[in-house]
Amino acid sequence: MTSVEEPARPGERIRDAARTRAEILDVATQEFARAGYDGARVDEIAAHTRTTKRMIYYYFGGKEQLFTAVLERAYGVIREAEQQLDVDHLDPVAAIRRLAELTFDHHERHPDFIRLVSIENIHGAEHIAASEELGRMGSPALDVIRRILAAGQESGLFTADVDAVDLHAMISAFCFFRVSNRHTFGALFGRDLVDPAQREHYRAMLGDMVIAFLTAERTAD
Amino acid sequence: MTSVEEPARPGERIRDAARTRAEILDVATQEFARAGYDGARVDEIAAHTRTTKRMIYYYFGGKEQLFTAVLERAYGVIREAEQQLDVDHLDPVAAIRRLAELTFDHHERHPDFIRLVSIENIHGAEHIAASEELGRMGSPALDVIRRILAAGQESGLFTADVDAVDLHAMISAFCFFRVSNRHTFGALFGRDLVDPAQREHYRAMLGDMVIAFLTAERTAD
DNA sequence: TCACTAATGTACGAACCAGTACGTTAGCTA
DNA sequence: TAGCTAACGTACTGGTTCGTACATTAGTGA
Numbered sequence: 001m002t003s004v005e006e007p008a009r010p011g012e013r014i015r016d017a018a019r020t021r022a023e024i025l026d027v028a029t030q031e032f033a034r035a036g037y038d039g040a041r042v043d044e045i046a047a048h049t050r051t052t053k054r055m056i057y058y059y060f061g062g063k064e065q066l067f068t069a070v071l072e073r074a075y076g077v078i079r080e081a082e083q084q085l086d087v088d089h090l091d092p093v094a095a096i097r098r099l100a101e102l103t104f105d106h107h108e109r110h111p112d113f114i115r116l117v118s119i120e121n122i123h124g125a126e127h128i129a130a131s132e133e134l135g136r137m138g139s140p141a142l143d144v145i146r147r148i149l150a151a152g153q154e155s156g157l158f159t160a161d162v163d164a165v166d167l168h169a170m171i172s173a174f175c176f177f178r179v180s181n182r183h184t185f186g187a188l189f190g191r192d193l194v195d196p197a198q199r200e201h202y203r204a205m206l207g208d209m210v211i212a213f214l215t216a217e218r219t220a221d
Numbered sequence: 222m223t224s225v226e227e228p229a230r231p232g233e234r235i236r237d238a239a240r241t242r243a244e245i246l247d248v249a250t251q252e253f254a255r256a257g258y259d260g261a262r263v264d265e266i267a268a269h270t271r272t273t274k275r276m277i278y279y280y281f282g283g284k285e286q287l288f289t290a291v292l293e294r295a296y297g298v299i300r301e302a303e304q305q306l307d308v309d310h311l312d313p314v315a316a317i318r319r320l321a322e323l324t325f326d327h328h329e330r331h332p333d334f335i336r337l338v339s340i341e342n343i344h345g346a347e348h349i350a351a352s353e354e355l356g357r358m359g360s361p362a363l364d365v366i367r368r369i370l371a372a373g374q375e376s377g378l379f380t381a382d383v384d385a386v387d388l389h390a391m392i393s394a395f396c397f398f399r400v401s402n403r404h405t406f407g408a409l410f411g412r413d414l415v416d417p418a419q420r421e422h423y424r425a426m427l428g429d430m431v432i433a434f435l436t437a438e439r440t441a442d
Numbered sequence: 443t444c445a446c447t448a449a450t451g452t453a454c455g456a457a458c459c460a461g462t463a464c465g466t467t468a469g470c471t472a
Numbered sequence: 473t474a475g476c477t478a479a480c481g482t483a484c485t486g487g488t489t490c491g492t493a494c495a496t497t498a499g500t501g502a
Contacts, residue, residue, distance in 0.1 A: 014498090015448080015449055015450075015497090015498055015499070016449095017448075017449070020449080020450090035259070035343075036257055036258070036259055036260075036340075036343050036344075037257070037260070038256070038257055038258075038259035038260035039257075039258070039259035039343075041488090041489070041490095042489075042490060042491085043488095043489070043490085051449095051450070051451090052450075052451055052452080053490090053491085054450070054451065054452085054491095054492085055449080055450065055451090057490090057491070057492080058448095058449075058450080059449095062490080062491080063490070063491090075409075115343060117402065117405055118339050118342065118343060118401070119257075119343060120404070120405055121339065121401055121402055121403070121404050121405050122256075122257050122260075122336060122339060122340060122343075123257075124404050125404035125405045125407070125408040128404075128405060128408040128409065129408055134408075134409070135408075139409065139410065142410070160429070162426070165410050165412050166423075166426065168410070169398070169399070169406065169412075169414060170395065170426070170430065172398065172402075172406075173394045173395045173397070173398030173399070173402075174391065174394045174395070176394070176398055176402065177390070177393065177394030177397055177398055178390070178394070180339070180342055180401070181338065181342055181393075181394075181397065182342070183341070183342045183345050183346035183349075184338055184341055184342050184346045184349060185390065185393075186346070187346040187349040187350055187355075187356075188296075188349065188355070188360065189360065189363070189386050189389070191386050191390075193390060202387075205383070205387065205391070208381070208434060208437070209391065209430065209433075209434045211437075212430075212433040212434045212436075212437035213429060213430045213433045213434065215433075215437075216429070216432075216433035216436075216437065235468090236467090236468055236469070236478080236479055236480075237479090238478075238479065241479080241480085262458090262459070262460095263459075263460060263461085264458095264459070264460085272479095272480070272481090273480075273481055273482080274460090274461085275461095275462085275480070275481065275482085276479080276480065276481090278460090278461065278462080279478095279479075279480080283460080283461075284460070284461090
């Protein structure tokens, strides 16, 4: 995230709206991800900031809107990563694998994002619904998938006639679950899905799974 | 769940420890699944019960232990379903598909269970760790998968040499995500993954995916 | 340089909420 | 049938937590 670090001279009151706002967002992201929406404490967020609780209400209006802003930024980050993806020079099989790995890597690097999304789902995605920004912005990943699928299906490489949204769900499911359910899965089955030593194993497994699905001979249709 | 419905004659105080305990568990399951751990209100649980808050503390000790008891029962339900599964008469391919469908069906029928597990993950699976019962009981599904995999790999039908835990993770990921992330996914991509009209579609997709993965020709090894 | 406003800080209130002290009664058993 | 205990109810408390009223100052534009 875009953490702001400025040498705060003690006793001096420096005014910087953008910095204060950004700092609140940074800390709020951590706190919400740590404890969930209701478990998060506004006072705790303020305490980890160089400003006071008053500023949270000044800039965001309330806990609810703060969480929405946190979500907006977190989704913005993954969208940026997706936009940077360039797979037009790859053949469909390699392109799909690359895309899947991007999702895999992003989810692994941003467990806070995963937690925020889990939390938002517990609350019925009401903050996304309340956010204009989140409704507006589409998904670059979906566009990429659409193009790869079209190419793969046209060339006959891909036998499955899935649509982009479903394929995105399949990829996301694997990547998301690995991080989101790490703790219960580990406690129940004694295997840490996010163990760094197993990282390449699962990354390959995801690619193999998606490619196998897309290229399998259909027995009967 | 095992809801208990007894005609409560008004003004009369009927004593039934088992019924009271079960009723608290029923209501607590709903309340925790609805609002998350910190969002859930002990008073609210009590209010939807024919008894009082005092009884929650009498039987369970506290909010924390109540949530643990709720989790224990929820996991018990899926374990029972898994134990009923009999796939020994099926060939490996059909057997794996049947097992995947069992998970699919259970997750779809028990969204509360999914929410509880999501909530438990937000809290680092600390309640599972604190529960003797949950640590003790293994997973019948894993045993089944192990047997099917062994048969499939021996007969040469399965080319992938996955292990049971990983395959279980793959199946669970798809089934879990579909329910757990229903709201954010729906809000962002405009597709309801739990739409009844799409049920068979996703159920087949899951089976196709798993079978394709297990039976794909490996290009290089 | 003066005045105005955006930005910030302090102190507090009102509601909420987990947990408990204390009192009561149903139903079993000796 | 007496008495004992498991099962239950009422009423309250102490701490917490979101939110705000009110006061203050930094920086900017006229």
